[in-house]
Amino acid sequence: MRRRRVSRISQVAVTVATFALVASACGGTSSDAAKDDDGGKKDDGKYAAKGIGLAYDIGGRGDQSFNDAAFSGYERARKDFKIGGIDMEPGDGESSADKTQRIETLARQGYDPVIGVGFVYAPAVQEVAKKYPKVTFGIIDDDTVKADNIADLVFHEEQGSYLAGVAAAKATKVKHVGFIGGVDIPIIHKFEAGFVQGVKSVDPKIKIEKRYLTEKPEEGGFASPDKGQDAASGQLEAGADVLYHAAGLSGQGVIQEAGSQQKWAIGVDSDQYKQKALAKYKKYILGSALKDVGGAVYDLTESVVEGKPMTGTQRYDLKSGRVGFSDANPAYRDMKDVVAAVEKAKKDIVEGKVKVKTRP
Known part of the structure; x- marks a missing residue:
């Protein structure tokens, strides 16, 4: 049977009460922020966001599959680029409005990029991206949302x-x-x-x-x-x-x-x-x-950190090495x-x- 998920406690510097209220309405949160005090900035000062904002699809983290693949890229990017981040769980029986609120919360709190894991986030990303044109948004498994600050990350x-x-x-x-x-x-x-x-x-x-x-x-x-x-x-x-x-x-x-x-x-x-x-x-x-959902999350984050945000449709296939068959x-x-x-x-x-x- 499906177990009800318990919200994971954040270590990221997001302590304001308003965020806590929004997070409780949007599903659980889990922060894996860097422990430095620079707010996620690179040494050269170009990247000043708090880190990666990741919103999970149905099933959430721990599914041993799609969401966990996204988490692997999130974790690797944080480590390699020395930035913070927060990942948020979906709620049971949530509405489209809940997803929109989750994506907007991440953007408003200063995360960049903000990534919706799964096509269910398409309407939310489309709506919120208009309100935050300086934030880069990613949507995995959907190529229908279009804007100058949206990257559609799709696979063969x-x-x-x-x-x-x-x-x-x-x-x-x-x-x-x-x-x-x-x-x-x-x-x-x-x-x-x-x-x-x-x-x-x-x-x-x-x-x-x-x-x-x-x-x-x-x-x-x-x-x-x-x-x-x-x-x-x-x-x-x-x-x-x-x-x-x-x-x-x-x-x-x-x-x-x-x-x-x-x-x-x-x-x-x-x-x-x-x-x-x-x-x-x-x-x-x-x-x-x-x-390789994790690779797509990593690619998008790297582009933002380097000041050259990836946008438009990005397609991953066998030739790119981002689709394949394991031989473990x-x-x-x-x-x-x-x-x-x-x-x-x-x-x-x-x-x-x-x-x-x-x-x-």
């Missing part, structure tokens, strides 16, 4: 998913695999499309189970491990022996169920083989379709035919020999 998820499909098709012993999407929305359709195309490229006769956990994000499709576990149980019972999920926190349930039945699971976004919360099942995590599991590396097939597929996509679909 379908390419990494294609590699996951190739791996699944080569690893299955029964020619039967499964896909579990968190929410039935266009961005998750990209994961399905790439996966299915990758599977079929190996063997068109392989059977593919497909399941979406919910129709809308607020229904818990990205935040309910129990829903993921139930869906995985159904697909395994139907005969699939390799499952790929694109379901955020719900994917933990998919991996848990697959692992408990000693079947392969393929993770998403972060390298889920390396996640501590999934250590009990990691031997059954064949690999993960990687999406030694068992995967020992499957030479699987590795060779994935590497060939990657090469074909990068060279333009294979164009991956974005719709099922």
